[in-house]
Amino acid sequence: MTDWNATDLEKIAAAEELDLASERADGTLRHPVTMWMVRSGDHLYVRSVKGTDGPWYRGTRSxxxxxxxxxxIRTDVTFHAAGPGEYAGVDAAYRKKYGHYTSIVEHVLTAAARASTLRLEPR
Structure with missing residues (x-):
């Protein structure tokens, strides 16, 4: 596991949204998808509202x-499946950062969304 540079971590975490482009099997990048992202501790996380069936999530699996x-900040990352022990911190971070979107934030707090939680690590 590689740690984030503190400055990059702060800048990325402060952004309202993140653009994520996963690599295809041939190494080329897919079109970026704009999504919410949160910081929990010294880690960055994303989730798919559609869970593991979400198209962008499936694209990260190749x-x-x-x-x-x-x-x-534009940087290359690896996607790591987060474990259940990380979910509570990620849930709290989503509530804190996006709680003002009351009717929307609940969609990233479902069991299906939790199952798609990815930790982003710099490479």
Whole structure:
């Protein structure tokens, strides 16, 4: 596991949204998808509202790596499935960051969405 540079972590986490492009099997990048992202501790996380059936989530499963762009930082990352022990912190981070979107934030707090939680690590 590679740790985030503190400055990059802060800039990315402060952004409202993140653009994520996963790598195809041939190493080329898919079109980026704009999504919510949160910081819990010193880690960054994303979730699919559609759970593991979500198209962008399925795209992360071929090579487990891609590129993100947020807060003025564009960097290559690896995607790691988060474990159930990380879900509570990620839930709390989503509620804190996006809680003002009352009717929408609940969609990333479902059991299906939790199952798609990915931890983003720099590479």
């Amino acid at each position: 090579r487990h790596q891609g590129r993100i762009d947020a807060g003025g």
